[in-house]
Amino acid sequence: MRHLMTPMDFSTKELDQLFDVANDIEKNPAKYAKACEGKKLATCFYEPSTRTRLSFEAAMLNLGGQILGFSDANSSSASKGESVADTIRVISCYADICAMRHPKEGAPMVAASKSAIPVINAGDGGHQHPTQTLTDLLTIRSLKGRLDNLTIGMCGDLKFGRTVHSLINALTRYDKIKFIFISPEELKIPSYVKETLQDLGIEYEEVIRLEDKIGELDMLYMTRVQRERFFNEEDYVRLKDFYILDREKLDMARPDMLVLHPLPRVNEISVEVDDDPRAVYFKQAQYGVYVRMALILRLLGIEVC
């Protein structure tokens, strides 16, 4: 039985197969409408995450399956002190597959070790959020036609951004990837990430200004620079506007560059660029549903001919 704990649980070949199914779902949704009839997805969310939970639920409903679960720890037996191991043993009796979000890092792995059904890590603290990474990869592959030979800009909070680290890690398996890290000094990419890239011989650059490099990028991954990450207000005010993607900055970019964002967007991408064909972050959310549909099928061992 397979689970999904990190994006690296699947080989690049397996990911290609998964993305092929996701793209087929995009083209022929009706073909998959009854694929999971009679199957149930349990969404066990120990902390609220509306978008991720709804994306999983939409995925299962699109496949003709049913959903059950809880959306925060207070409405689950965890509030009575039940362990993750016990909860998943019980959930295994009720559902065919489980998507688990938990504030504690490694909780879905504990669940997987005791589970009789496939478990998907739907985010565990600051650790992993593999279906976001699969969403990002599918979006890039679908819209660029490849996952290799890309210059990828990562912009904003690169120090604490879980989605950024996870995506970098997943992209290191593809050829001719170059990273450009665009962030303030305070939010630079951690040294261990850079060490990994050096060990793998993957090229990267670090810059402060988005305008300096936006013209070189095939893809720009935007993240939010959060006020609370700064020690003083002055630094925040000084730097925050560097990382707002507006029409002026986007005009410097290539006509085929993609702008991705894990969402929610606050003010780091100006709404004036939303209608630009390069702004694909809402399309990315749609790909999130397709890839979760493909993942549910894969983990349940269902093939649709």
Place this chain on the structure above:
Amino acid sequence: MLNVGKIEEGFVLDHIKAGESLAIYEHLGLDKLDCTVAIIKNARSNAMGKKDILKVECDIETLNLDILGFIDHTITVNVIKAGEIVEKRKLTLPKMIKNVVKCKNPRCITSIEQGLPHVFVLTDEKKEIYRCQYCEEKCTERW
């Protein structure tokens, strides 16, 4: 100079970094054994300047070499029979270590889940890096 006599049957842990013998004694559970143990601290060493030595008069099989390899794989393990060294066991970094050290990450599931073993996995042999199996936090201390 203080002389500690030979042991007849058992093992000698040599080339322990000076000052670490007591911690190793406790970590290996030698305090729980009903046998003679000599703890020699700050012995002269050509290679190390100063070193600690543990002499233990009991069967080598009581020793958990994985734990010892995790703590310090440069320690020399000499097996003694009839007062002579009959074997030198080479220590290696174990691939996995269970319930030897605790994960220090307060966000790790091990901080709340009852009965969960603390498992660390060797993720980089060259840099001797162990990470928590659950949260991947780096292990920063060996005991």
